[in-house]
Amino acid sequence: MLKKTLGLALIAAAFVLAACGTAPAGPDYPATRKADQVDDYFGTKVADPYRWLEDDNADEVKAWVEAQNAVTFAELEKIPFREKLRQRLTEIYDYPRYSSPQRVGDYYFFYKNDGLQNQSVIYVQKGLEGTPEVFIDPNLLSPDGTIRVGLVGASNDDRYMAVSRSEAGSDWSEIRVMEIATKAELPDRIRWVKFSGAAWRGDGFFYSGYDAPAAGQELTARNEFQKIFFHKLGDPQENDALVFEDREHPLRYVGVDITEDERFLFLTISEGTSGNELRWRDLKAKDASFKTLVPGFANDSGVIDAVGEAVLVYTNVDAPNYRVVRVDPKRPDKAGWVDVIPEQADVLRGANAAGGRLFCSYLKDANTKIFEHTLDGAPVREIALPALGTAGGFYGKRAETTLFYTFTSFTFPPSIYKYDIASGTSELFRKTEVKFNPEDYEARQVFYASKDGTRVPMFLVFKKGLVQDGRNPVFLTGYGGFNISEVPSFSPVRIVLLENGCVFALPNLRGGGEYGETWHKAGMLLNKQNVFYDFIAAAEYLIAEKYTAPDKIAISGGSNGGLLVGAAMTQRPDLFKVALPAVGVMDMLRYHKFTVGWGWAVEYGSSDSEEHFRNLYAYSPLHAIKDGVSYPATLVTTADHDDRVVPAHSFKFIAALQAADAGRNPVLIRIETRSGHGSSSTKKAIDEAADEFAFMFRYLGVDVR
Numbered sequence: 001m002l003k004k005t006l007g008l009a010l011i012a013a014a015f016v017l018a019a020c021g022t023a024p025a026g027p028d029y030p031a032t033r034k035a036d037q038v039d040d041y042f043g044t045k046v047a048d049p050y051r052w053l054e055d056d057n058a059d060e061v062k063a064w065v066e067a068q069n070a071v072t073f074a075e076l077e078k079i080p081f082r083e084k085l086r087q088r089l090t091e092i093y094d095y096p097r098y099s100s101p102q103r104v105g106d107y108y109f110f111y112k113n114d115g116l117q118n119q120s121v122i123y124v125q126k127g128l129e130g131t132p133e134v135f136i137d138p139n140l141l142s143p144d145g146t147i148r149v150g151l152v153g154a155s156n157d158d159r160y161m162a163v164s165r166s167e168a169g170s171d172w173s174e175i176r177v178m179e180i181a182t183k184a185e186l187p188d189r190i191r192w193v194k195f196s197g198a199a200w201r202g203d204g205f206f207y208s209g210y211d212a213p214a215a216g217q218e219l220t221a222r223n224e225f226q227k228i229f230f231h232k233l234g235d236p237q238e239n240d241a242l243v244f245e246d247r248e249h250p251l252r253y254v255g256v257d258i259t260e261d262e263r264f265l266f267l268t269i270s271e272g273t274s275g276n277e278l279r280w281r282d283l284k285a286k287d288a289s290f291k292t293l294v295p296g297f298a299n300d301s302g303v304i305d306a307v308g309e310a311v312l313v314y315t316n317v318d319a320p321n322y323r324v325v326r327v328d329p330k331r332p333d334k335a336g337w338v339d340v341i342p343e344q345a346d347v348l349r350g351a352n353a354a355g356g357r358l359f360c361s362y363l364k365d366a367n368t369k370i371f372e373h374t375l376d377g378a379p380v381r382e383i384a385l386p387a388l389g390t391a392g393g394f395y396g397k398r399a400e401t402t403l404f405y406t407f408t409s410f411t412f413p414p415s416i417y418k419y420d421i422a423s424g425t426s427e428l429f430r431k432t433e434v435k436f437n438p439e440d441y442e443a444r445q446v447f448y449a450s451k452d453g454t455r456v457p458m459f460l461v462f463k464k465g466l467v468q469d470g471r472n473p474v475f476l477t478g479y480g481g482f483n484i485s486e487v488p489s490f491s492p493v494r495i496v497l498l499e500n501g502c503v504f505a506l507p508n509l510r511g512g513g514e515y516g517e518t519w520h521k522a523g524m525l526l527n528k529q530n531v532f533y534d535f536i537a538a539a540e541y542l543i544a545e546k547y548t549a550p551d552k553i554a555i556s557g558g559s560n561g562g563l564l565v566g567a568a569m570t571q572r573p574d575l576f577k578v579a580l581p582a583v584g585v586m587d588m589l590r591y592h593k594f595t596v597g598w599g600w601a602v603e604y605g606s607s608d609s610e611e612h613f614r615n616l617y618a619y620s621p622l623h624a625i626k627d628g629v630s631y632p633a634t635l636v637t638t639a640d641h642d643d644r645v646v647p648a649h650s651f652k653f654i655a656a657l658q659a660a661d662a663g664r665n666p667v668l669i670r671i672e673t674r675s676g677h678g679s680s681s682t683k684k685a686i687d688e689a690a691d692e693f694a695f696m697f698r699y700l701g702v703d704v705r
Contacts, residue, residue, distance in 0.1 A: 026666050027075050030067035032655040033060075039589075042610040046589065046623065053651040054590075056640065057216055061651070065640075065671050068654070072635075072668040079694040081704040085496065086690035090116065092492045093686055095434050100393050100404040100416050101128070102151070105158025107180055109135065109151060118145025118681035124180065135183055136163065146680040153198030153205060154180070156262060160233070162198035162205060168641040169676020170219065171195070171596075175207060177233065190237055194223065194596070199258040199265070201283065204232040206243060206256045206265065219643040223596050224250035228267065244290065251598045258283075259306045260397055264329070266293070266303045272602030273482050274300055274520070280311070280329050293332050297602075300483075300517075305353040307375050312340060312358070314351045319343035320517035324351050324358070324377070340377035347516040349485060354396035354403055355421040361392070365445065365457055366487050366514045370394070370405075372424070381424050387412060390487040394419065404429065409488040410461045410504075411438040436495050440464060443488070448541035450510075451533040454522075457514070458507040458538055459488065460547075463498055468546040473502045473700045474553045476539055476576075480509030480531035481560040482603055483520040493689050500702055503547055507538040509564075525605050526615050532567045539575050554578035554696045555632075559645055559677065560585060566621025566653060569632050577665075578696045579632040581621075583645045583677055586653035588620035589613070594646045622649075625656045630663025633699035635692060639675035647671065665699065 034049035055061055076082060094115035101108040108128060111120040119138040125131060141147040146168045152175065153162045161180055166173040175190035175198060196208035209229055213221045228244040231237065244267060246252060253270045265283055267290050270276035277296025280303075282288045294301045294313065301315035304324065311329055316322045318334075324341035341351065341360055346369070350361040357380065358373040368391045370383040385391050386407055393405030401421055408414040413432035420427070444460045466472065475497050479486055486508055494504055508514040511523025511531045523531040539555075542548050553576050557565045562584020569579040589607040591597040605612030617623055625631075634657060638650035654669040661667050670691060672684060679685035697704050 029658040041613050050652040050655045054648040068669050072670050079698050082694035085693050089686045092495050104154040146674050155200045168674040169680035170641045170643050199256050201262050208255050226254050264306050271297050272599040316517045322348040355400040359394040366508050408490045410443040411441045413490045450537045456534050461504040470546040470549050472548050473702050474548040475502050476505045477556045478509050479561045480511035483513040485513040509534040524603050535568050551577045556580040558582035567619050570624035573631045576632045578699050579634045582637045586621045586649040588616040595643050622653050625660045627660045628662045631661050633665035634667040635695045636669040639672040641676040644677040
């Protein structure tokens with residue numbers, strides 16, 4: 001072991017010593033070997049000289065990572081206010097954070113983080129007036145605090161709780177079971193689970209699982225043949241009953257849910273991140289098989305609840321803004337559907353049943369509105385919210401009389417409200433206290449025209465008294481994909497930006513869900529370039545309106561947002577001063593070959609198709625890098641346990657950028673250890689934010705206060 005470690009260190013040192021020089025003001029980057037790898041896509045030859053960086057288990061790659069981090073952290077250490085930012089972020093993070101309570105029989109569960117705990121602790125108490133007791137403290141499970149736990153389902157007799165456990169930021173999880181009253185952990189262990197809850201029936205539960213991956217390939221191998229199993233308490237996992245598998249379609253997600261009375265089991269099948277099929281099974285019928293409820297895969301549908309012999313379904317079938325319909329499972333043809341909540345002008349972003357009522361959450365220009373209905377759709381009331389912002393919650397069983405919801409906005413820290421169903425009144429249950437004065441800041445919503453004239457909304461947050469003199473630093477971020485809506489929310493990290501005079505800008509790009517499926521489709525597949533046009537137009541608007549200038553704009557985004565930043569900085573390098581792409585999808589020709597990347601083909605298209613190859617190749621950040629161009633100061637961030645967007649995307653992108661860049665701005669990569677597709681602990685989140693902000697402020701010329 002010592003010899004291997006020493007060998008890696010020597011290789012890393014050799015990388016640094018053999019570094020090829022860049023522009024005079026920049027750092028010396030580690031030399032990155034180019035291999036003679038060329039692929040033929042429908043007659044187009046595409047070089048992939050950094051293919052070898054995809055093997056993160058190889059010694060050469062490990063040495064390259066070590067050398068890149070050495071250069072990056074040496075540069076970060078030169079920034080005089082880096083530690084000051086870390087201290088302020090630590091201070092602003094240090095406040096108690098709670099989740100809404102979840103009732104299970106006589107008990108209430110909630111998450112709480114005292115402030116700087118690496119993971120939130122799960123508490124349980126008997127009744128709302130009971131004394132909270134620790135149910136699970138994940139901070140005690142590993143020395144570095146990178147084991148996460150989550151509640152994934154309580155048994156219907158309120159006796160047991162299924163708990164997921166994941167390590168170092170990986171999407172892989174293990175399901176365990178605890179007895180609620182005694183807090184005792186049972187010996188049950190369910191491994192190789194991803195994206196699954198626990199749907200209880202009697203003395204066991206249904207879950208989604210994969211076969212164990214090959215040793216050494218746990219974080220990179222493509223995940224195939226997800227299956228549904230039933231686990232009976234006390235049995236070893238190898239005895240779990242196989243409930244559903246599809247050997248003809250290895251690249252599908254499958255998940256199950258069950259009605260509160262344990263009568264109906266619903267199976268959701270999807271070929272990616274959008275579009276699904278719903279099937280159902282009557283568990284009271286002998287030898288019943290799954291039957292189709294809503295055929296796939298052109299639309300999105302989800303079961304809300306069963307009402308008698310019928311089922312309430314939330315769907316965008318013939319309703320791009322979504323609606324709720326009542327379906328008879330025995331006669332599921334669309335002609336027999338009955339509208340319970342018809343499609344509206346505003347998008348219905350969610351609907352759930354609790355306390356015998358139906359709660360519908362709408363978005364109006366990305367702000368939440370909540371309406372309560374009876375289960376047959378009759379309107380009861382609109383639930384008054386404290387201000388424009390975002391609300392979520394209203395979950396519970398049919399017998400509940402009290403529900404909880406959380407409200408937040410850009411300057412309104414999350415507050416939890418208790419809602420009385422009978423009277424329709426809300427009462428503040430728990431207020432968040434943060435070390436800043438929200439009255440010092442202003443949130444504004446503006447609208448601008450994209451390249452094709454489409455009207456796009458954008459949120460702006462800044463310190464009151466801002467002067468539009470064209471010299472304000474701007475932190476422009478976005479996502480634009482997967483039907484995800486960017487809505488007002490509070491972030492302690494953002495306060496540090498605002499304190500230092502930054503304008504926080506969040507456009508609601510096409511590809512998201514802010515205006516329903518029509519808005520989503522306008523930014524996916526062959527329309528993906530619209531997302532980048534929307535983002536670029538946001539920057540141009542901020543310049544035209546004298547908020548800022550190109551040398552004062554930093555762009556940031558993670559995952560699909562990392563792709564956004566990569567595309568924007570390669571298409572318009574002149575428009576931005578700093579780029580912060582995090583865990584981004586940078587190689588659009590090969591993303592589908594790793595872990596669950598295949599599931600994004602419904603959003604992006606795949607290079608296996610000639611039409612989609614042409615489209616992907618045109619904007620793929622890795623392939624859009626050009627020699628001799630001056631790119632923005634760039635800090636790419638990724639992590640060694642990211643098994644969603646594997647770090648090879650970021651490795652190949654920065655290698656190509658370092659080789660091609662002709663400017664004086666540094667282009668660096670920061671590679672976190674024991675972390676995944678998001679910081680695996682509070683400490684890592686603070687450290688990464690401090691480094692990103694220090695880098696950004698340095699090259700925007702901000703005098704950090």
